[in-house]
Amino acid sequence: MKKLGNQTIRLDAPVTILDTACIVGPKEAEGPMAKYFDKCLEDEFWGEKTWEKAESKILKETVSTLFSKSGLSSKDIDYCIAGDLLNQCISSSFGLRETNIPFIGVFGACSTFAESMCLGSLFVASGAANNILCATSSHFCSAEKQFRFPLELGNQRPPSSQWTVTGSGASILSSNGQGPYITHITPGKIVDLGITDANNMGAAMAPAFVDTLITHFNDTGRTPDYYDAIISGDLGYIGKDIATDLALSKGFDIKDKYYDCGVLMFDKNTQDTHSGGSGCACFGTIFSGYFYNELKKHNLNKILCIATGALMNATSSQQGESIPGIAHAIAVENA
């Protein structure tokens, strides 16, 4: 393990992403990425009585799918690292409580899946663990209820708002395997430029994305040319534009290889999600369902994933606080 520059850790022992799994909700099933997901649900409840219980079930079944796909079972996993958007991360704790795997709860808002893979990489590369399970989830209905307004109110959504992805993504990081490998992690700083509009998360989080992006390049000596793709979690249309411009203004032109999972998830013209997708599961499912498999197929060989999160809650917004953003990066590469 070697610290590079200010924030980046180079993993000197191989950390393979052994397998991934993802399940999404019905709206995501109508979007352009549907074919890449392991399972698409027909409704938001999946037989449960509440949205919170449904979200836990989605996470639980995603982990179960991951075990089926990988041939591993919970006994093979040393530790699981998981978190989500629900207060006190209950989707993760209830979704994973029957697995009997030691549990490390994390919170990075929508950056949680990248955060869990940063920490998981450290366990594996240091020799402390052979197999780490990383998981996350989000749910449109539980998130709207908790962070904004009751869905029953039928509140109008402003053009800058994003649509929380219903779904779960999970991965197993392993000391065994032939890649793709997590080679570097760059945990991010809290960046708060004073945005207070809780309906414009893209603008609030874009500066954190650019901060981690540039720090990663400075720490590693790499440039945008090195990567086949640079991926943000859920900046959406507005945040992606801000991030592209802000990075360019600081000398980094990423425009030709830059993808945002919030932009990829829904069809702009037909799905009425305004600025695109968001939520822990936005990066969680598109990384697990799409980018991971592009790496496996060697259509992509070097990608930099930077998932962003907004570290606020409903109370902080009501008390007039601005929205601190954060972004955690993982570099994933074939040998």
Add this chain to the structure above:
Amino acid sequence: MKKLGNQTIRLDAPVTILDTACIVGPKEAEGPMAKYFDKCLEDEFWGEKTWEKAESKILKETVSTLFSKSGLSSKDIDYCIAGDLLNQCISSSFGLRETNIPFIGVFGACSTFAESMCLGSLFVASGAANNILCATSSHFCSAEKQFRFPLELGNQRPPSSQWTVTGSGASILSSNGQGPYITHITPGKIVDLGITDANNMGAAMAPAFVDTLITHFNDTGRTPDYYDAIISGDLGYIGKDIATDLALSKGFDIKDKYYDCGVLMFDKNTQDTHSGGSGCACFGTIFSGYFYNELKKHNLNKILCIATGALMNATSSQQGESIPGIAHAIAVENA
């Protein structure tokens, strides 16, 4: 780094707890542990307009006190690992946003401080970082408001209820220094025996404490005799009794050296807290203010700290869910 048994990691490079700091609220200032804390506040607001902002300020000032005591500054810290009880951990994110230190958010309910020191140890022992800041907080008023009833209601508290500690604890883990050293970590499993009474957290969390305790002994080959003290975070009077009996029934007699920070924090006869203290800051402040200094003075030389958390929220209780518990352990020893 060496995995021992099922869940324990032996840290083969030295991880010193370089220094600690803690600040508490006015009720804690009237309790028997008051003289061990760095600062005792005179009121619950500390000049802020809301309890949430006060909690963030307490965490921020605790970190500032820690920098003063240790002679380090934020520039010397590689990463900070922090979390708290507020929804989306906003006490930590708002309290630390001006430090400019890369931030890793964690959630383990009242086990958060032990969880952050587990993860921090891994960063230091693996060579990924030289100095890690761990921090947590809780606040009686913000916790009651969020988890139970508005304080203005003057609701009667049942005898099994515990009193959330107002305060913050913080530590710096370092690759340099002469100890006390974190030598082993045992991240815990989620244990849910079906307790549904949100006013009896001690009973809900005690089985998780015992699970991690016994796992730690089995993994390391140690027995209770090895340690000078075994410390739980906030089981309170009821939970401490359950834990003592449950451990004994499984062959581990810890009674003579077992301390609970929730029992230590308040005076049982005069302070009317019923089953004792609780909250992230319960273990956070008593470890940082008392046990750490007992180790520094060599009054204690080998301690096992197991902080517990209840991984639920107000919605899960309202939806009839039971309360999953978790407990994370760190062994702290002088050379």
